[in-house]
Amino acid sequence: VIERFELRHSRGATLHLYGSGAVAELAEAVAERLRAAPLFVISAEPILERHRSLIDPLAERAASLEILTVPDGEAAKSVAGAERIWRHLTRARAGRDALVAAFGGGSVGDLAGFVAGAFARGLGWLQLPTTLLAQVDAAVGGKTAVDLPESKNAVGLFHHPLAVAADPEPLSTLSTDQRRAGLVEIVKAAALLDLGLLADVEADLDRLLAGEADPTTTVAARAARVKAKLVELDPEEAGPRRLLNFGHTLGHALEAEIGYGAISHGDAVAHGLRFASRLAVVRGGDRDFTARLDRLIARLSLPPLPPLDARALLERIERDKKRRGGRIAWVLAMAPGTGVVDSDLPPGLVAGELASFLSGESPAPL
Numbered sequence: 001v002i003e004r005f006e007l008r009h010s011r012g013a014t015l016h017l018y019g020s021g022a023v024a025e026l027a028e029a030v031a032e033r034l035r036a037a038p039l040f041v042i043s044a045e046p047i048l049e050r051h052r053s054l055i056d057p058l059a060e061r062a063a064s065l066e067i068l069t070v071p072d073g074e075a076a077k078s079v080a081g082a083e084r085i086w087r088h089l090t091r092a093r094a095g096r097d098a099l100v101a102a103f104g105g106g107s108v109g110d111l112a113g114f115v116a117g118a119f120a121r122g123l124g125w126l127q128l129p130t131t132l133l134a135q136v137d138a139a140v141g142g143k144t145a146v147d148l149p150e151s152k153n154a155v156g157l158f159h160h161p162l163a164v165a166a167d168p169e170p171l172s173t174l175s176t177d178q179r180r181a182g183l184v185e186i187v188k189a190a191a192l193l194d195l196g197l198l199a200d201v202e203a204d205l206d207r208l209l210a211g212e213a214d215p216t217t218t219v220a221a222r223a224a225r226v227k228a229k230l231v232e233l234d235p236e237e238a239g240p241r242r243l244l245n246f247g248h249t250l251g252h253a254l255e256a257e258i259g260y261g262a263i264s265h266g267d268a269v270a271h272g273l274r275f276a277s278r279l280a281v282v283r284g285g286d287r288d289f290t291a292r293l294d295r296l297i298a299r300l301s302l303p304p305l306p307p308l309d310a311r312a313l314l315e316r317i318e319r320d321k322k323r324r325g326g327r328i329a330w331v332l333a334m335a336p337g338t339g340v341v342d343s344d345l346p347p348g349l350v351a352g353e354l355a356s357f358l359s360g361e362s363p364a365p366l
């Protein structure tokens with residue numbers, strides 16, 4: 001069975017399909033567009049080597065299909081990489097009816113969406129996410145971006161795809177670390193927005209970590225739906241969508257401080273969730289619930305954090321805040337399914353909690 005739902009946005013709606021055979025169903029849904037114009041599939045070698053046959057249903061229906069390869073992983077997300085593709089599209093005389101498809105993880109998706117959004121003021125595009133993280137998070141919501149040497153995701157735009165097809169088949173080749181990264185984003189959304197999903201993740205965690213297809217498809221579709229609903233409610237990220245930054249305030253600082261590549265985004269966010277539990281307790285949050293989240297995160301067997309300086313991390317958080325032009329916002333789980341965006345935490349309190357968090361002390365009893 002294929003789970004399907006729509007994400008409605010100002011330009012229409014994105015069809016989301018989750019399950020085995022999702023790509024064939026997507027090809028059928030956009031068959032007319034595929035017949036009428038050329039399709040440019042953007043992907044990276046390691047993904048094509050292992051999973052190329054997944055795009056067969058598109059090849060069968062498309063008037064023409066050309067595969068454009070980009071550097072693997074985050075390296076795909078560069079202005080130079082986008083320019084190479086734009087120039088290729090121009091030489092291939094791609095018109096405004098041309099379609100782009102992203103076939104890969106979140107990096108390929110972010111790049112392909114950006115390329116499609118800016119070329120000829122917007123080409124239609126499709127997403128075939130191949131990592132769990134991309135299926136539950138990156139491919140939902142229409143955010144696209146490339147990096148600058150100075151800053152990740154510095155240049156981007158909102159450009160919703162026509163359709164997203166998430167097939168479980170490619171997930172079979174993910175590493176445990178890659179699966180954990182996707183699961184962390186699922187836990188993050190479930191804890192604040194879908195307690196049924198949280199209970200499913202708790203019950204099936206061992207099977208999810210082992211990469212079993214069935215529970216993975218079910219929780220991935222449900223988590224994507226949770227995010228899609230928030231995106232519909234808050235397309236500009238001014239209100240409830242900010243709850244999805246749960247774990248990310250400290251997570252981003254950890255990534256920058258330890259070094260991209262030295263800690264994964266998922267692990268950094270997971271440590272951020274652990275820290276948010278401490279802050280929630282200090283702010284009067286439900287201790288049983290934060291303990292429940294901590295137990296779930298402990299089952300993910302995160303690598304421990306290296307020794308870190310609390311002051312350096314706080315400076316990074318402060319700089320992040322300036323860049324966003326706002327206040328430092330901590331997303332806290334105050335009760336089951338209830339998150340708040342807390343912008344009034346006294347800096348001294350955060351600093352003290354962070355120092356003891358980093359030294360591995362357990363939280364002080366209240």
Ligand SMILES: NC(=O)c1ccc[n+]([C@@H]2O[C@H](COP(=O)([O-])OP(=O)(O)OC[C@H]3O[C@@H](n4cnc5c(N)ncnc54)[C@H](O)[C@@H]3O)[C@@H](O)[C@H]2O)c1
Binds near residue numbers: 142144171
């Ligand atoms: N647009 C958004 O809303 C949004 C949300 C979250 C994350 N992101 C972005 O997503 C990116 C991270 O995405 P990601 O975690 O999918 O990683 P990724 O796309 O950077 O890929 C990481 C590695 O996984 C490999 N890979 C992809 N599919 C695979 C498969 N099926 N089996 C084995 N290996 C596979 C890739 O070849 C690559 O080496 C970041 O750039 C992040 O900024 C975007």
